[in-house]
Amino acid sequence: MNRNTNKFSSDTMITIIFSKFLKINWVIIFCLIFLGLVGVASLYSAAGSDWNPWAKNHLIRLIFGFCLMFVIAFIPSKIFFKYSILSFFIGVGALILVKFIGSGSVQRWISYGGINFQPSEIMKLSLILILAKYFDHISKIQLDKLSPYIIPIFIILIPGFLVISQPDLGTGLTLILLGLSILFFVGISMKLVIFSILISFASVPFIWQQLYEYQKNRILVFLNPEMDSLGSGYQIIQSKIAIGSGGLFGKGFLLGSQSRLNYLPEKHTDFIFTLISEELGFFGSISIILVFCLLITSIMKISFKVECLFSKVVVFGIGFLIFLYLSLNIGMVCGLLPVVGAPLPLVSYGGTSLLTVLIGVGMVLSINIHDKKV
């Protein structure tokens, strides 16, 4: 696996690390650093030109996350394969645990030693891993039949519904969408896909009844934000005002009136893109989206290149996860989607989503380093 042909190098730890270091995909690292720093700058602006309370923490978390990412990048990707089932059960266990000991008004968090931890985020990675492992295993038998998809459906729906019942519709739907996209990716029959789309449309009224009042409200208000311009619709109206008033070049860094005067709700977490759009304008927001696209395509390129199905699915899953984060978040803030609570990875303040993405990208890098046989 490792290149040991250099005659000056012996098989020491340092050389191994060094050689692995050379194989790191630097485009991905550049994108991550860029986005992370955009996050720090935006949080600095969101706090009214202050490093506290968010920007400093975010920077520390970024540094910690990058270290973790590099460590994971150097772990042989076999390990992920080995522990994928275990990670899934740990994840599901944590989701059940959070039902009982969860803190906060909605049970999404586990607090331990001053660190708040959101199991649903890590679950996303576990789901990718177990699905990848399953299909890698099953591919040796047959994939074009229907029966092999029954177990994965359960694998997806169990954590999905656990998260929705927290209640966290956004993350739950992200999980389900992520799982389904992997099913689609590995070749579930087109007929079935169309059939299930029809089924899900038919079940909309049933699902509607199962939703919590505030979730129903969010969807209703999404369809018509002016319905409740001071209540639930307030967020989306103010968010659109902030984005729209940004114009081509924005109001200037630190000068966004909507954010400065506190018209933006959640401006440091889910709505941080609004602040960027207001202060940096169309150019700023499109640049950030383009960097995200570059990150996603770089990851997808790795997925396309690797041969091992497990690695292919894992890398695809992580790339798709970032895509989901991006499109849900921006779709939400610019009024294309209902407000479901999806952070913008690396930019939004919030440790768990940052960690999820960095661990995920760490795995991608590891696969890129170890799995490539070319």
Add this chain to the structure above:
Amino acid sequence: MKNKGQKKLERTVSRRFIFLSLLKGSIIGTIGWRLFDLQLVENRKYEKLSDDNQFNYRIIPPERGRILDRKMRLLAGNMDGFSLVLNWNKDLNVHQIIKKISNIIILNEKDIINFFNKIRHQKNNYSKKILITKNLSQKDVSKLAVRSIEFPEISFSMSKRRVYPQGIIAGHITGYTGPYSDKNIQNSSLNEIEVGKRGIEKYFDVQLRGEFGRKRNEVTSKGHVIDSQIYENTKPGLDVQVSLDMKLQAFAVERLERGNYELVSIRNRKIKKQISKLKKITFVNNNYVFINKKKKVVNPQSGSLIVMDVNNGEILCSVSSPGFDPNIFSRDLEVNEWDNVKNNLRSPLLNRSMAGVYPPGSTIKMAVALAALESGIIDYKTKFFCNGSKELGTSTFHCWAKDGHGNLNLMQAIEQSCDVFFYELGLKVGIDKIAVMMKKLGLGQYYNVQIHDKAKGVVPNIEWKLKRDGLNWSLGETLNASIGQGYLLTTPLQLVTMVSRIANSKFAVSPSLVMSSENKKFNELNINVEHLNFIKKAMEKVVVGTNGTARHYKIGSKNIEMAGKTGTVQVVRISEAEREQGLIKNEDRPWKRRDHALFVGYAPVLNPRYAVSVVVEHGGSGSSVAAPIARDVFKHLFKL
């Protein structure tokens, strides 16, 4: 080696990979398009919305112009007022704060009620400033400011308050201001704007008001103002100078209200006893009341008194009694103050001088005489016989003198105010010609006087009655009109204008409440000057003649004497039965049934300068009550 299945899988995965990439691309594309739409296409709209969020514009009211009298005395001005404001947020214990403040200064009960109403009607929980009271004295401010540490939530703000230093004396003329209100506009910031509601304040509102400035506040989503700058400057209002002479006005108010009464202190024991039995008695300067000749406590006379310059129409004094103090409107109107004004049976808010209508009685006999002279029906020597009454058809029309005046000519008829003479005259001339003359002299019409509430009065003629009632004019009605009764109604302002025109003899002067800067041009009067001089002579006789109705009230100065005409107006019809039983004396009737006392006149006799009209409501006879008031006013005017 890869088997067939695996190869197929790889192909599928690759195809799906491309398919998903396209899907992702299109989703990102949609987002990009959306941003393009929001930020570039609809940018203007959202920029405006963002500005609306960021800034809130407040109107800054300019300082209102002053109202001054002809000698630059202040009639209406502005005083610094202090407001107490609570910086409210939802966590405050409002009741406790108000209680604490009440321990230090006295808060008006009405202010407290208003304040709690405002608190109760809060629509949201955003913190904001809520007014506690507008009427804070300098003392109160310093009392609270010393203990400001205990009240971190309250703050003071300065505002201008309208003040009328002359108080009750000229309330009808100055009018008052009040908060702007329009049912169609519900903008709370507009409620703070004071606009003229009556009188000069209303008529010259635009001029007095000045131009509003605007302030631009930067506000947070919670409503905190973090920055404020003047956006447009205010332009202060212009001063208005009115033609009134406040010294004369003050004298006239006092003189009119006194009538023939006597002023006594309420400390007097007998008086005290009387007051305690009576329900509603108006005090004079809080410590005095009027008593009549029978030593009974009475209310001040009510009525009107106007002095007008016969040459340019300037009104020097316009009294309407009872008056009201416009200052009560610029404080937050207290309930009992308002009730006093509203429930007073003598309606203090009515401007009797300009909007009050009265039958003019004998005061219009000059007009009837002029109508007869102008039409050539009679001459100066024509005589009629008065035996005390005139029969017309089945009815009898009485003269005020029960036994009649005998044979008399026009001059004597005016001097003694003989009714029968004017009945005959009226019959000869006819109502239509009388009406034309009355209109010429200024009755039955509005003037361009600078006040909104005024009345037109009635000058009846044949057509008028047909239009109003669909009935034909009867000759009896002509008789009534000839002595200023019946349908005929005039305002005191019209009467003084009539006298001014007679005294002026050349021009049809019309009244004005502001100083006329240039020599005003009036229309020609177009009445034979000889006839007018004859009438003026007759009016002089009323005062100086041996039988004149006002002969007891000469000015008595060598150089200056007044001329005029008395009028006593019957308010209720006297039936034949009552007449036979003997008339009840005016003072013995209930107030509402007593006669109105009127006097119109001018002075000096030679080269007239001022005209006056006095109306004392239910005052009794014009000669004994109204004429002495007019005489004293002239005495004051000419400093005699």
